[in-house]
Amino acid sequence: MTEAHQLVSTTTFMWFITFCVGGVSALWLVYDGFNLARTRKLDRADPVVRDRRFGYTMGLIMATVGVIGALRFHGVL
Amino acid sequence: MTIKRKQASVAAVAEARTVSPWNPANAVTASRFLTLPPFVWAVMHGYHQWATLFMLICGLLDKLDGLVARVFDCRSAFGELFDAIADALCYGFGLVIVAAYGWAPVVPVILVIALGIANGAMRVVYGMRAGRATNYKSYAMERLVAYTGYLIGFATSAYEVRYFFWVFPFVMVTILCYDAKRMLVDPVPQ
Numbered sequence: 237m238t239e240a241h242q243l244v245s246t247t248t249f250m251w252f253i254t255f256c257v258g259g260v261s262a263l264w265l266v267y268d269g270f271n272l273a274r275t276r277k278l279d280r281a282d283p284v285v286r287d288r289r290f291g292y293t294m295g296l297i298m299a300t301v302g303v304i305g306a307l308r309f310h311g312v313l
Numbered sequence: 314m315t316i317k318r319k320q321a322s323v324a325a326v327a328e329a330r331t332v333s334p335w336n337p338a339n340a341v342t343a344s345r346f347l348t349l350p351p352f353v354w355a356v357m358h359g360y361h362q363w364a365t366l367f368m369l370i371c372g373l374l375d376k377l378d379g380l381v382a383r384v385f386d387c388r389s390a391f392g393e394l395f396d397a398i399a400d401a402l403c404y405g406f407g408l409v410i411v412a413a414y415g416w417a418p419v420v421p422v423i424l425v426i427a428l429g430i431a432n433g434a435m436r437v438v439y440g441m442r443a444g445r446a447t448n449y450k451s452y453a454m455e456r457l458v459a460y461t462g463y464l465i466g467f468a469t470s471a472y473e474v475r476y477f478f479w480v481f482p483f484v485m486v487t488i489l490c491y492d493a494k495r496m497l498v499d500p501v502p503q
Binding site for chain 2: 241242243244249250253256257268283287288290291292294295297298301302305306308309
């Protein structure tokens with residue numbers, strides 16, 4: 237049941253948020269992992285390459301935080 | 314072609330063309346501010362789902378402006394700067410609102426805003442060092458900005474709020490330390 241000020245039921249809303257957090261974080265993990273792997277052969281003396289590698293690594297960390305948060309919300313962790 | 318050369322050629326093309334600030338991409342960026350009054354209304358009335366929806370629209374418009382800039386070929390240094398300013402204002406305002414109404418812990422919000430101001434100040438210094446309106450492209454900060462949008466979403470949906478809010482400042486400090494060296498110490502690319 238949804239109340240007047242709710243767009244969808246609380247269960248649907250929470251699963252939507254879980255998809256937005258856990259699902260997107262998992263995809264992000266793969267995406268930035270792939271990006272990081274692609275920069276392995278590039279010249280690390282180049283500051284732009286270093287920026288990209290650092291950015292992708294931080295992306296991996298943030299995505300991991302997201303996945304852990306989604307698992308925590310559902311009582312898995 | 315190396316990444317450095319590619320970026321240099323893109324920058325050269327952007328500089329060669331004069332793009333009016335009154336373009337569709339900047340209009341999309343500016344339209345993000347329209348989501349803030351209804352966001353405040355939703356938070357004031359305790360409507361969690363509506364508040365999440367308005368912040369979601371704000372985040373989607375952030376993604377859309379880059380796409381519009383590419384489609385209409387109106388990328389500019391000013392547009393990038395305006396986008397960064399809109400990010401700071403929208404997300405900073407959103408964080409203040411959720412903290413003020415008790416939907417998020419106050420201490421991490423204060424830390425995030427203080428670090429955001431420090432980041433803005435470093436970007437001004439970087440622009441002065443470069444001698445032109447330019448925005449330092451930080452791949453890590455791009456990801457952090459997306460996380461900030463999510464952070465407000467966590468508060469509006471009451472989703473593991475303490476965990477996400479307390480992890481965030483540590484990630485932000487790490488990125489800021491790296492970017493500080495790049496913006497304040499390393500040579501500015503011409």
